[in-house]
Amino acid sequence: MESAHLKAFADAEEMEISFGPQHPSTHGVLRLMVKVDGERILDVKPIIGYLHRGTEKLFERETYNGCIPHTDRMDYTAAVTNNQGLVGAVEKLMGITIPPRAAYLRMILAELQRLASHLVWLATHALDIGAQTPYFYCFEERDKILDLFEEYCGARLTTNCMRVGGMPFELTAGWTDRCRAFIDQFPAKVADWERILTKNRIWRERTVGVGVISAADAIEWGLTGPPLRGSGVRWDIRKVFPYDRYDEVEFDIPIGTNGDTYDRYLVRMEEMRQSVRIIRQCLERLPEGPVMAKVPKVIKPPKGEVYFSVEAPKGELGYYLVSEGGDTPYRLHVRPACFINLQALPEMVRGQLVADLVAVIGTLDIVLGEIDR
Amino acid sequence: MAEEEKGAAQASAPPGAPAGDAAAPPKAPWEDKPATPVPHDASAHPAVAELEAAVPGAVAEAVEMAGQVTVVVPLERLLAVCQALKGQLGYGFLVDLTVVDWPGREAGRFDVVYWLHRHRDESRLRVKVRVAEGQEVPSVTPVWKVANWMEREAFDMFGLYFGGHPNLERILTWEGFSGHPLRKDFPLEGIDTGAAIYPDVFPPGGGPVAGGGEE
Numbered sequence: 296m297e298s299a300h301l302k303a304f305a306d307a308e309e310m311e312i313s314f315g316p317q318h319p320s321t322h323g324v325l326r327l328m329v330k331v332d333g334e335r336i337l338d339v340k341p342i343i344g345y346l347h348r349g350t351e352k353l354f355e356r357e358t359y360n361g362c363i364p365h366t367d368r369m370d371y372t373a374a375v376t377n378n379q380g381l382v383g384a385v386e387k388l389m390g391i392t393i394p395p396r397a398a399y400l401r402m403i404l405a406e407l408q409r410l411a412s413h414l415v416w417l418a419t420h421a422l423d424i425g426a427q428t429p430y431f432y433c434f435e436e437r438d439k440i441l442d443l444f445e446e447y448c449g450a451r452l453t454t455n456c457m458r459v460g461g462m463p464f465e466l467t468a469g470w471t472d473r474c475r476a477f478i479d480q481f482p483a484k485v486a487d488w489e490r491i492l493t494k495n496r497i498w499r500e501r502t503v504g505v506g507v508i509s510a511a512d513a514i515e516w517g518l519t520g521p522p523l524r525g526s527g528v529r530w531d532i533r534k535v536f537p538y539d540r541y542d543e544v545e546f547d548i549p550i551g552t553n554g555d556t557y558d559r560y561l562v563r564m565e566e567m568r569q570s571v572r573i574i575r576q577c578l579e580r581l582p583e584g585p586v587m588a589k590v591p592k593v594i595k596p597p598k599g600e601v602y603f604s605v606e607a608p609k610g611e612l613g614y615y616l617v618s619e620g621g622d623t624p625y626r627l628h629v630r631p632a633c634f635i636n637l638q639a640l641p642e643m644v645r646g647q648l649v650a651d652l653v654a655v656i657g658t659l660d661i662v663l664g665e666i667d668r
Numbered sequence: 669m670a671e672e673e674k675g676a677a678q679a680s681a682p683p684g685a686p687a688g689d690a691a692a693p694p695k696a697p698w699e700d701k702p703a704t705p706v707p708h709d710a711s712a713h714p715a716v717a718e719l720e721a722a723v724p725g726a727v728a729e730a731v732e733m734a735g736q737v738t739v740v741v742p743l744e745r746l747l748a749v750c751q752a753l754k755g756q757l758g759y760g761f762l763v764d765l766t767v768v769d770w771p772g773r774e775a776g777r778f779d780v781v782y783w784l785h786r787h788r789d790e791s792r793l794r795v796k797v798r799v800a801e802g803q804e805v806p807s808v809t810p811v812w813k814v815a816n817w818m819e820r821e822a823f824d825m826f827g828l829y830f831g832g833h834p835n836l837e838r839i840l841t842w843e844g845f846s847g848h849p850l851r852k853d854f855p856l857e858g859i860d861t862g863a864a865i866y867p868d869v870f871p872p873g874g875g876p877v878a879g880g881g882e883e
Contacts, residue, residue, distance in 0.1 A: 344840040351825075352849055356856055387734055390704045392697035461698075514761050514787070517814030528787075535790045588698035597704050599733050602764070602783055602794070615781065617768050630764040630783075638817045667840060 308332050314652070316345050321656060322419060323663030325637075334648045339641040343634075346667035354627040359385050359459050359594040362627065367453035369629065370665040372415045375408035375444075376607040378457040383538055384603035384614035384627075385459045388596040395582045397461035398539040403474065403577045404447070404456060405539075405605070406570040410481070411440040412608035412660075413563050413570075420560075420657035421492065424501045429488050436484055439477050446470060460590035475578055478571045485567050492560070502557040506643040506655035509554055516639040519632055520610025521562045522659060526554035532606035544576045556658040563660075593622050602630075609633050609660055629668060633661040705734040713737050715793050722752040738794040746797050747806045750782070754811050759784040759793065762808070765818035767826045769852045776800040778828060782808070799828060807833040825850035 312329050315321040324345035330337040350369060354362050366377040379401055386393065393401075418433035441451040446467055448456040456463065492498045508518070513526040523530060531548045533541040549565035551558025596618040604613035610632030617626040636659050644655050697703070710716055710732035716739055720727050726749045729740035741749050753759040764783040771777060776798035784793045799805055807830040808815045819830045820839040827848035830836055838845060847859055 344838075344842065347840040349849055352854075352856060388705070390702040390734075392702075394696070394698040397698075515813050517762060517812070530787070585698070588702075589700070590702070597706075599705070599707055600738070600794075601705075601734050602736060602792075604763075611763065613764055613783075615764060615766055615783065626768045628764070628766040630766075634817065634821075635814060638814065 309337065316342075322661055325656070325661070325663055325666075327640075327652070329649070329652065331649060334650075336644050336647055336649060336652060339644055339652070341637055341640055343637070343663070343666050346663050348668065350668040351626075351628060354624050356623060358622050359596070359624065362624065363457065364453065364455045366629075367455055368664060369631065369668055370412075370607065370609060370612070370633065370662045371452060372662055373408050373412040373608045374452060374454045375404045375456060376412075376605055376612060378454065379405055379539075380603065380605040380607070380612045380614050381627075382457045382459050383605060384601055384616045385594065385596055387603045388599060388601040388616055388618060389459075389590075389594070391460050391588050391590060393461045393539075393588050394585045395540065396584045397586045397588070399577045399581050400462050400466070400586060401457065401539050402541065402544070403574055403581075404444070404454075406573045406577075407440050407443060407474070409570045409608045410567055411437045413567050414440075416563060416608075416657070416660045417488065420654075420660070421498075423653045423657045424498070426492065426495070426498060429491055432484065432488060436481065443470070443474055443477065446473070458587070459594050461585070461587035463587075465586055471578055471581065474574070478574050478578075481571055482568060485564060489564060493564075499557065501650075501654055502560060502658075503555060504553070505556045505647065505651045506658055507553065507555045508639060508643050512642065513554065513639070516642060517635045518610070518639055519635070520607070520660075521559050521566065522610070522636055522639070524548065525551035525559035525562045527552050532604055532611055536604070538603075538605060541573075543580075544573050546570075546573050556654050559658045595620060595622050604630065607632055609662065609665070610636055612665075629665075631665045631668065633659075633663075633665045634668075637661050637666055707731050707733040710737050715791060718757060719749070719753065719793075722756045723749050726752075736792065736794060738796055740796045740798065743797045743799060743803070743805065747808070747811070749795065750808050750811045753784060753793070753795070757786070758788050759786045761785040761787065762812035762814050762818075763792070765808075765815055765822065767822045767828060767850070769826060769850065771852050773798075776803070778826060780805055780822070780828065804829050804831040806831050807836075809833055824848070827851065 310331050312331060314327040314329050316324040316326040326342040328340040328342060350365050353365055363378050363381055366381050367374040369377050414433040414437040418430040421429045444454055445451045447470060448454050448464065508526055510526040510528050513523050513528060527550050529548050529550050534548060546569045549562045551562050598618060598620045600617045602613055602615045604611050612632050613630030615628040616624055619625040640655060640659060644652050710730040713730065713732060715737050716727055716730040719739060726741055726745050727739045728742055731738045762782065763785050766781050768779040768781060769777065778799040780797045780799055782795040784795065805828055807819055817839060819833055820836060822828050823830060823836050824838040824840050825848055847854055
C-alpha cells in the first residue's frame with residue numbers, strides 16, 4: 296500500500312496530537328495540544344475550562360458562610376485549606392480574632408489535609424510513571440484521614456468544616472486520641488514508601504532531570520508551593536505571613552536543589568513529615584476554650600478590600616475579597632495555585648520526551664476543579 | 669494571624685477610636701467586638717514613597733487597609749510603573765491579577781488589580797488602574813510572564829482588552845461563547861448559549877439555557 300497520504304504521514308517531522316481531556320493521566324479534564332517531533336516535545340498548549348462552574352459568580356449571591364461549600368469544590372482533594380483561606384479573608388476584613396482553640400483545630404485539620412492531598416499526589420504520580428504499589432498504600436492512609444474528617448464534620452471530601460469566626464463543632468470524644476494514633480504510625484509508612492521509590496532505579500530514571508525549572512524562572516512564572524521549593528526557593532506562606540497560630544509551632548521548609556521532578560518528590564515527602572510534626576505539637580498544646588468567636592449572626596464585613604492567602608498543599612491559595620458592606624461579597628476572586636502552576640507546564644516539558652509529559656503533569660500536582668473553578 | 673491582625677487593626681484605626689478600653693476589664697479579643705480595620709490614607713507609607721521616587725507622579729491615590737497598601741495608578745503610566753516596580757523596586761512576583769466591575773462609576777467601569785510580592789523584605793503592594801468600558805489596558809506580560817493566563821482570564825470574564833498580549837483568547841469559557849460572565853450585568857442564571865455553538869441546530873434564542881430556564 297503506497298498511498299501518498301501514508302507516505303506524507305511517515306515523512307512528517309512535526310505532528311500535533313491531542314492529549315486528553317479524557318486521558319487518565321491528565322488528572323481530570325485537562326486537554327493538551329502537543330506538538331511533537333517523533334518522541335520529542337516541541338510545544339504544549341494546555342486547553343482548560345472543561346470544569347468551569349462560575350464559582351466566583353456564585354460567590355456574589357451567597358452569604359459569606361454560604362460561600363464555604365463552594366470552595367470545597369475547587370481543589371476537591373484539599374477542601375479544608377480552601378475553607379481556611381476563605382474564612383481567613385473574611386475574618387481579616389472584619390478584624391475578627393478567632394479563639395486559640397479554633398486556630399489550633401484549623402491547623403490540625405489543614406495539616407491532615409496536606410497529608411491527604413500529598414497522598415493523592417504520590418499515589419497518582421507514581422501510578423502514572425508505572426509504580427503501582429504505592430497507590431494502594433497511599434489510599435489506605437488517606438482513608439484514615441478522611442475517617443477523621445468524617446468524625447469531625449460529617450463529610451469526607453467536601454468538608455465545609457470552618458465558619459467565619461472559628462469552627463462549627465467541638466471535637467468528638469476521643470478524636471485527639473485517634474488523631475494521635477494515626478500520626479504515630481504515619482512516619483513509618485512514609486519511610487516505607489521512600490524505601491520503595493527514593494532509591495529505585497526506575498523511579499530515578501523517570502524523574503531525575505525531568506521537568507527542570509530554575510529558581511529565577513519559577514518566580515517569573517509565579518510558581519508557589521512544592522514546585523517553587525523544589526527549585527530551591529525557601530518560601531512558604533506559613534512562614535512568610537503566618538496565619539492561625541503557625542508562628543507558635545516549629546517546622547522546617549524543605550527545599551530541593553535541581554528543580555526537577557525528583558526534587559519536588561523529595562520536597563513533598565519531607566513536607567509530610569513536617570506536617571506530622573506540626574500536628575503533634577498542636578495536639579500537645581491544644582488549648583481549652585470556645586471554638587467560635589463572638590460574631591454577629593449576619594456576617595457583614597465593612598466596605599473595603601482585602602487579600603488573604605494560605606499555604607494550600609498545591610501552593611499559595613489566595614482570596615481577594617471586595618465588600619460593599621452587604622451580606623454577600625461584592626467580588627470574591629480566587630488566586631488558584633494550580634492554575635498558575637499549570638501555566639509553567641510548556642516551559643518545563645519543551646524538548647523532553649512524550650513520556651516525561653505525564654511525569655511533569657503529576658509533579659505539578661494539579662486539580663482541575665481549582666484550575667477551572 | 670491573630671498577632672498580625674491585631675497589629676493591622678491598631679495601625680489602621682484612626683487615633684482616638686479605640687479609646688475607653690483602658691477602664692473596662694480586659695476581654696479576650698474573640699469575646700470582644702471585632703476590631704474592624706479602617707481604610708486610611710497611605711501617601712506617607714515607605715512603599716508608596718519609594719514608588720513615587722522611582723516614577724514621579726505615578727501615584728494618584730494611596731490607601732492602606734488591614735495592613736495592605738493599595739496605590740491607584742493612571743492607566744497611561746501603568747507599564748512604566750510596572751517596569752519600575754519589577755526592575756528598580758524588586759517586585760519580582762506577580763501574585764494575582766484580577767478585575768472588579770463597578771457599573772456606572774464615573775472614574776471608569778473597571779478596576780484592574782495587580783497584587784505584587786517582593787521577596788527581599790516579603791512585602792506586598794496592590795496596584796490598581798481604573799479602566800473605562802472599551803478602553804485598552806497595556807498587557808504586563810512583557811514584565812511578568814505569569815500575567816499571561818491571568819490576563820486571558822480577565823479578558824474572558826470581563827471583556828477587557830489587553831493590548832500587546834501574545835495570545836489573548838478565552839481561557840475558561842469556550843471560543844464560541846458570547847458575553848463576559850463576571851460582569852455585573854451578566855445574568856446569574858446564564859444566557860442562551862445553544863445558538864452560539866450550534867447555530868444550524870438551534871435558532872437564535874432557541875437553544876438550551878444554562879442554569880435551567882424558566883419552566
